[in-house]
Amino acid sequence: MSPWTGPLEKVDDYRWRIPKSYKSGMRVDGLIFSSKELLDEVKEEQALEQVANVAFLPGIVSYSLAMPDIHWGYGFPIGGVAAMRLSDGVVSPGGVGFDINCGVRLLRTNLTEAEVRPKIRELMEALYRNVPSGLGSEGKIRLRHGEIDEVLAKGARWAVEHGYGRRNDLETTEEHGEMRGADPSLVSGKAKERGTPQLGTLGSGNHFLEVAVIDQIHDEAVAKEMGIEQLGQVMLLIHCGSRGLGHQAADDYISVMVNAMKKYNIEMPDRQLACAPINSEEGQNYLAAMRCAANYAWANRQCIAHWVREAFCKVLGKCEEDAGLEMIYDVAHNIAKIEEHELDGKKVKLCVHRKGATRAFPAGHPDIPPKYARIGQPVLIPGDMGRFSYVLVGTEQAMKESFGSTCHGAGRVKSRAAAKRMLRGEEVLRRLDSRGITVRTGSMKGLAEEASEAYKDVTAVVNVAHNAGISKIIARSRPIGVIKG
């Protein structure tokens, strides 16, 4: 693939614009939050062309946005954010992605690295055994016939009602882990067939479980409100999504949208941007099905968090209270939501697509938990398995500029095949081990694909988000144990 050579205007050190004059059909400019260094990599591929293509979508307002971790996706770039007017705008399943509500959940503990490290191998083994992972993994949960519909309607609440975790976990989950307006009758039988045996599984690819240690605190007061109290404190991070259920629901509705485009006379430069008016039957049905898949993902992370707590307590010989296993937050980074934003001085409802982007609402926003009303919504940014992860908070600037959105991770720079050619899984394992990171995996090849070298430096990514003001860095952690599916 050849480098991108379109026009890119520097707005300031962290903002770059693709003028809508670049391609006839662009309704708004593209705006990329990035640094010169990160952009040099981005320009090697066609992600910026995808930013321009997203600007074609009917009803898009302000900008076709890209977060600092932007990389080449399919249709939308990964790291893409687009907001549409409800009156004449569209919703696009490609703007959410196949892994609907792929997201991140972070739990704190009262324990320190000194207490956990001597038992880290035992802990990773227990976590690996207690949380089903890997390709085609099937879970420990046996749903009754038709019970999947309850999971799709209730999300994380279904899990809590069935003994997986606690009620107050829901308070610190985006949407309380239960998106309203989910209609299970609009999710296909095929999607339910794929999702039923996979509930409570991590999956494979870039999904993981991580035992991490806080190694930098940038804002002590804010960190403390979240329960991040000291350097060396152990954290537990879960990254996964809606499994086959979400993939199938996305497939089903992309096909619906491809037909709807003809019906509504919409033309797009890439079929993967297939869409339908938000107010059409197709648009509404997709949103209702997408919310089901989002709820499934929240139920999934809720069950996994329960088993993580179980394994942790067993190995460390502590009860849950003594171990202080409280949730910090759970965020979605592949989702479309109807939200209120200010546009030209007026409050309007918009359909915000976040494809590899995290919501970053500021202090005082009504949609964030009361617990965080004073500090802003926690934003969880996992890095690659050899480097750091970050906790940030949302800001007013994000509300003004990025529809309350920021980055979601490191962002790939090398293809999976290129990563495998460069390194063998065994070598990755050995190197991580020599740096004190214990890895448990079912696939050595999968491990090579996810090596640090395949990713952008997450620190460079979050620094752009911080310096541009669309979120604020609070703390950093480094991994001491990783489970890769």
Add this chain to the structure above:
Amino acid sequence: MCYDNKKMRRFQLIEHTADTGLIAYGHNLAEAFANAAYGLFSIITELDKVKEIESQEVTVNAEDTESLLFKWLNDLIYTFEVKHYLFKRFDIVEFAKTSLKATCWGEKYDPSRHHIKIGVKSATYHLLEVDEGKNRVQVIFDV
């Protein structure tokens, strides 16, 4: 690059930063569709370990040939995930621009013998091409 018995090129992989894709070839479009399916399963597993002992019928209908390719490959991903079949031979018995019927040969996934290399979430429409003149198809998978 992968060749069939007659040294005809079956498919080649395309590298895409986040994902993976392929270009498949054939003497006719039906064969290119079959080779795309073969390519898909060779991304998922090592096909030399898969025996042709069981078959499943797959029927796909779509609005146009591009959608037919998208649905064909996604139907196979679904069959693998739900029924655990790994396929390596695809006898396309009926093929028209908007419909396809195939008998897919392979066996059920057996963890003691089969190694799953990578999970494929879905075929995508991004850069999807069906070249009827050259009997060549291109697809990017979300993995």
